[in-house]
Amino acid sequence: MTRRAGTIDRPVALEPVSKGNRAAILALEPLPEQQEYVASNAESLAEAEQDDEAIARAVVCAGRVVGFLMYSAPKDDDEAIIYRFMVDRREQGRGLGRAAVGKALEEIAKLGHIRRVAICYEPENEAARRLYAGFGFVEQGLDEDDEMIAVLELGG
Numbered sequence: 001m002t003r004r005a006g007t008i009d010r011p012v013a014l015e016p017v018s019k020g021n022r023a024a025i026l027a028l029e030p031l032p033e034q035q036e037y038v039a040s041n042a043e044s045l046a047e048a049e050q051d052d053e054a055i056a057r058a059v060v061c062a063g064r065v066v067g068f069l070m071y072s073a074p075k076d077d078d079e080a081i082i083y084r085f086m087v088d089r090r091e092q093g094r095g096l097g098r099a100a101v102g103k104a105l106e107e108i109a110k111l112g113h114i115r116r117v118a119i120c121y122e123p124e125n126e127a128a129r130r131l132y133a134g135f136g137f138v139e140q141g142l143d144e145d146d147e148m149i150a151v152l153e154l155g156g
Contacts, residue, residue: 012099014057014069014107017045021058024065028088037122041068044084057107059087059100066091069104078115080108085119097131105135109154116154120147 015021025041048054053074059067070084082104087097108114119137121128129139129148137150 010062012066012096012103013060014100014103015060017048017056017058021060021065025058025068028065028068028086029090030086031089031092034086034089037125037128038086039084041086044068044070056084057104059096059103061091061096061099066096067100069100071104071108073108073111073114075113078113080111080114080117082117082119098134101131101135105152105154114154117152118149119152120145120149123148 017025022045025045028041030038045056048056048070051072053072054070055072056070057068058065059069067087068084069082069086071080071082073080082101085097085101085104087100105117108117117137118140119132120143121132123129123142123146129150132150132152135152137152140149140151143149
């Protein structure tokens with residue numbers, strides 16, 4: 001079986017961060033031109049350890065960690081926020097980012113109390129804008145850090 005460029009031939013899963021995948025998460029790297037758009041995974045993991053509401057996930061495909069995602073979905077709020085997301089530079093261009101965001105939205109929707117998902121990104125990050133718009137996220141404007149906030153209303 002041949003795989004077309006830009007497609008994945010194995011399912012993507014989100015797995016909790018563990019001792020078994022932590023080193024692989026720390027080894028992930030964005031493309032050089034993406035460095036300014038993402039926090040380091042070391043910083044994100046440290047933040048997750050201090051924040052009870054942070055939900056950190058390894059993005060896994062074919063048994064390998066290919067990305068990292070972190071969100072919060074407080075039980076006393078109907079809005080979740082995806083605030084960290086990256087796919088390793090060697091794994092980009094295969095649809096893994098789209099698949100990972102889809103899995104995150106499924107996971108968030110299954111929580112039951114979330115009606116809206118927000119995400120933030122640098123306004124000049126066109127790849128992020130296209131990716132999130134493809135899921136139906138609607139830009140709301142800039143936040144206090146001059147990052148674009150986009151919101152997706154969940155159905156049902």
